[in-house]
Amino acid sequence: MSSYPFPALFLAIGIFNLLAPPHPAPDYTATPAATPETEAAKAVIGAKCIMCHSKNPALPFYAKIIGAEIFIQKHVQEGTGMMNLQELLAGTSTDKWAYDRLEHTITSQKMPIASYLTLHWNGKLTQPEQKTLLEWIEQRRTKSK
Numbered sequence: 001m002s003s004y005p006f007p008a009l010f011l012a013i014g015i016f017n018l019l020a021p022p023h024p025a026p027d028y029t030a031t032p033a034a035t036p037e038t039e040a041a042k043a044v045i046g047a048k049c050i051m052c053h054s055k056n057p058a059l060p061f062y063a064k065i066i067g068a069e070i071f072i073q074k075h076v077q078e079g080t081g082m083m084n085l086q087e088l089l090a091g092t093s094t095d096k097w098a099y100d101r102l103e104h105t106i107t108s109q110k111m112p113i114a115s116y117l118t119l120h121w122n123g124k125l126t127q128p129e130q131k132t133l134l135e136w137i138e139q140r141r142t143k144s145k
Contacts, residue, residue: 013062013119021122024050025058031090038089041136044129045085052079052116054086075116099137106130106137 024046033039051057052075063072083101087093095101105111107130112123125133 010118014121016062017060017120018122021047022051022060022120023058025054025056027056028054028058028086031086033089034091035139037132037136037139040132042089044125044132045089048123048125048129049085049111052076052112053083055080055084056086071115075113099141103134103137106133 028046028050031042033042045053051059055076057076059072062068083095083098084093085102088095088098088102106125109125111125112120117123
């Protein structure tokens with residue numbers, strides 16, 4: 001066995017994330033959902049996306065490990081720079097192209113990024129989760145017309 005600790009650490013964190021997946025921050029869970037579609041989308045986003053696409057995420061315990069902290073902060077900074085999904089769900093986003101970009105991201109399966117999947121083995125959206133988000137996007141577009 002190698003004395004290099006990182007493969008064992010990645011394996012342990014990956015297993016931990018399967019057994020105890022990340023939970024959204026309390027301010028995310030407290031955000032009201034105006035429609036059943038929004039509530040369903042909120043559940044998917046909370047389970048799969050919000051850790052990197054919210055300015056105030058609930059970070060896992062290992063986010064305090066030196067090295068991991070910088071890596072995770074970079075993911076959050078880049079993720080919220082691309083799209084703040086908490087604002088989008090709350091209806092406070094000023095990004096007029098957000099739904100188009102989110103739809104493209106879902107249909108092209110560009111997220112999550114590979115480095116996130118390295119530690120979150122079930123982080124990829126399933127087809128039912130994709131359908132839920134696409135239905136929510138369509139509902140939001142119809143409502144805004």
